[in-house]
Amino acid sequence: MVDSPDSDQQLVDRVKQGDKRAYDVLVIKYQHRILGLVGGYISDFQEVQDVTQEAFIKAFRALDKFRGDSSFYTWLYRIAVNTAKNHLVSKGRRLPESDIDVHDADFLETATTLRVVDTPERNLYCDQIEQVIHDVIQRLPDELRTAVMLREFDGLSYEEIADVMDCPVGTVRSRIFRAREAIDREIRPLLGRS
Amino acid sequence: MSDKSAREQLKESLSVSLDGQASELELRRVLEGINNDDSLRSLAGRYQLIGDAVRGKTSKYAGVDISRGVMAAIEQEEAAPVRQAQPKDSAVAQSGNFAQRFWASLGKVALAASVAAAVIVGVRTSNLTPEAPLLAEHEPAVLTQPVQLAQTGLRDYGVASVRAGNNAESRDNITPEQLAYAQILANQATRERFRAYALQHAELSAVGGAQSILSFARLTSFDNQ
Numbered sequence: 001m002v003d004s005p006d007s008d009q010q011l012v013d014r015v016k017q018g019d020k021r022a023y024d025v026l027v028i029k030y031q032h033r034i035l036g037l038v039g040g041y042i043s044d045f046q047e048v049q050d051v052t053q054e055a056f057i058k059a060f061r062a063l064d065k066f067r068g069d070s071s072f073y074t075w076l077y078r079i080a081v082n083t084a085k086n087h088l089v090s091k092g093r094r095l096p097e098s099d100i101d102v103h104d105a106d107f108l109e110t111a112t113t114l115r116v117v118d119t120p121e122r123n124l125y126c127d128q129i130e131q132v133i134h135d136v137i138q139r140l141p142d143e144l145r146t147a148v149m150l151r152e153f154d155g156l157s158y159e160e161i162a163d164v165m166d167c168p169v170g171t172v173r174s175r176i177f178r179a180r181e182a183i184d185r186e187i188r189p190l191l192g193r194s
Numbered sequence: 195m196s197d198k199s200a201r202e203q204l205k206e207s208l209s210v211s212l213d214g215q216a217s218e219l220e221l222r223r224v225l226e227g228i229n230n231d232d233s234l235r236s237l238a239g240r241y242q243l244i245g246d247a248v249r250g251k252t253s254k255y256a257g258v259d260i261s262r263g264v265m266a267a268i269e270q271e272e273a274a275p276v277r278q279a280q281p282k283d284s285a286v287a288q289s290g291n292f293a294q295r296f297w298a299s300l301g302k303v304a305l306a307a308s309v310a311a312a313v314i315v316g317v318r319t320s321n322l323t324p325e326a327p328l329l330a331e332h333e334p335a336v337l338t339q340p341v342q343l344a345q346t347g348l349r350d351y352g353v354a355s356v357r358a359g360n361n362a363e364s365r366d367n368i369t370p371e372q373l374a375y376a377q378i379l380a381n382q383a384t385r386e387r388f389r390a391y392a393l394q395h396a397e398l399s400a401v402g403g404a405q406s407i408l409s410f411a412r413l414t415s416f417d418n419q
Contacts, residue, residue: 007214010221020268021225027261028228028238029212032246032253035260049260056264057271126252133247151213152248158215177209183244184237191240191257 008072015063023063027056030073034080041084051087055080129190136183147172148179208234212241235261307383 008029014022034055039048059079066075088095137145143165150161161172204227207220216224227234239259246252 007212010211010214010216014221014225019225020265021229022221023268024228024261024265025211025225025238027264028235028259029242031260031264032242032255032258033251035255035258036253039255049258049263053260053264053267056260057267060264060268122254126254126256129243129256130247130250130252133244137248149248152245158213173206173210173215176213177206180209180241180244181205184240187240187243191243 009068012063012066012068012072015060020060023060026072030076031056033073034076037077037080038084041081041088047087051084052080054087055083058083129187132186132190133183136186137179140179140182144175144179144182147175148183151176204234205237208238209241212238304383304387307380307387 008026011022011026015026031052035048035052038052038055042048042051055076059076062079066072085095137148140148146165147161150156150164151158156164158169158172158176161176162169165172204223207216207224208227210216211221211224224234228238243252243256246256
């Protein structure tokens with residue numbers, strides 16, 4: 001799921017209306033990216049989890065102030081960076097010389113080895129998952145592959161994909177779902193072994 | 195509709211909801227499903243993982259799930275608002291008391307700066323203010339008095355402003371050296387005022403984001419008063 005403003009606004013609006021379950025979905029969507037971002041500032045695995053949790057809680061408390069000028073992820077990212085930096089300051093540790101850019105955060109290679117996460121086995125595991133997903137996508141029927149790639153890689157809305165593929169929006173949503181289901185069938189056993 | 199079909203429908207609704215394209219009814223059903231069904235919750239995580247992998251952003255933390263901990267902490271906070279509010283309130287109350295003491299001191303500094311500025315303006319113009327006849331009744335005073343009176347109350351400033359030379363007689367008696375000294379006082383008061391603004395902002399930023407923003411607004415509104 002791309003972090004386009006539209007894809008999260010529905011959930012954000014729902015949270016603002018008082019439905020915390022929508023925030024649960026936002027956490028599920030972005031927890032791994034924020035963990036990776038915080039992991040760029042903090043080396044201890046437990047602390048990374050704690051600080052990430054704290055960042056999400058702070059974001060929840062401040063959600064009324066989120067006006068949608070940026071994407072939800074960008075706003076969340078800034079909160080996570082500040083939370084990580086405040087954590088370092090509170091522990092008397094030195095701050096990094098420059099902040100991690102929001103666009104680079106997902107590609108960050110931490111300088112410090114994370115004993116639990118950054119192991120050769122874990123790296124191989126992540127590579128394997130990615131490879132399986134790409135292999136399955138290549139084997140998908142053309143219409144399913146095109147729909148899911150336009151959505152996940154290019155970030156097009158369902159309406160835009162319907163225009164590109166010259167089909168109804170309902171067909172787009174069905175194709176994207178079927179593509180995801182096909183991929184999920186292959187990766188579920190892998191994740192079960194992790 | 196068979197169970198399998200209903201399940202498939204819910205999964206498709208989940209897929210659509212994660213893309214922000216669901217209807218209100220669909221989203222409600224999905225949220226209820228995720229709340230009650232661990233397998234649907236796990237599926238949401240896997241759909242997200244698929245998207246991350248397509249974009250080449252598979253996280254090393256794939257498989258780590260802190261979402262339950264986050265929601266439990268939020269529930270806990272909301273379930274005990276009084277207990278949770280107290281630490282925040284204490285911090286806010288402390289900052290509020292600090293703010294009150296601070297504003298009182300700042301007011302004195304600001305008034306001293308105004309007094310010094312008034313002295314400068316007063317000696318540089320030859321026009322009497324409407325208050326001048328009244329002020330003329332008071333004796334002129336040494337310009338060091340505003341500095342001394344900075345450590346006393348606001349009321350004394352009022353008297354000091356009169357004594358410091360806002361009347362025709364004392365204006366005529368003020369020397370260039372006294373004028374320069376008044377200028378120094380005004381500049382010093384202004385510098386201290388800005389330092390105090392920065393300190394206040396930093397202090398309240400440590401307490402909480404929303405509070406600090408509000409207090410910063412108060413700072414600027416105070417400036418405009």
